[in-house]
Amino acid sequence: xxxxxxxxxxxxxxxxxxxxxxxxxxxxxxxxxxxxxxxxxxxxxxxxxxxxxxxxxxxxxxxxxxxxxxxxxxxxxxxxxxxxxxxxxxxxxxxxxxxxxxxxxxxxxxx
Numbered sequence: 001x002x003x004x005x006x007x008x009x010x011x012x013x014x015x016x017x018x019x020x021x022x023x024x025x026x027x028x029x030x031x032x033x034x035x036x037x038x039x040x041x042x043x044x045x046x047x048x049x050x051x052x053x054x055x056x057x058x059x060x061x062x063x064x065x066x067x068x069x070x071x072x073x074x075x076x077x078x079x080x081x082x083x084x085x086x087x088x089x090x091x092x093x094x095x096x097x098x099x100x101x102x103x104x105x106x107x108x109x110x111x
Contacts, residue, residue, distance in 0.1 A: 045087025
């Protein structure tokens with residue numbers, strides 16, 4: 001009961017004496033001549049997911065005449081190399097939430 005009265009008292013004070021925030025001018029200066037830290041190029045990597053035929057039948061297609069001995073499509077890999085991504089992540093993005101690491105391995109082993 002005491003806590004409830006204290007809480008109500010605080011609310012009453014806040015309603016009687018409303019806080020006002022006045023706009024303030026803010027200045028930001030960027031000195032391009034003196035960088036303070038280096039940004040890793042690895043943060044600009046791309047991720048690949050199961051978007052249509054992105055993985056199975058896209059980058060990976062075992063047994064295809066377009067694939068190397070590991071099942072990776074050489075035509076797709078050449079195009080990816082031309083993009084020069086610093087990093088490729090799989091799984092990535094929202095797909096990482098539903099990715100089960102055993103599934104692709106089972107598919108490969110069963111083939």
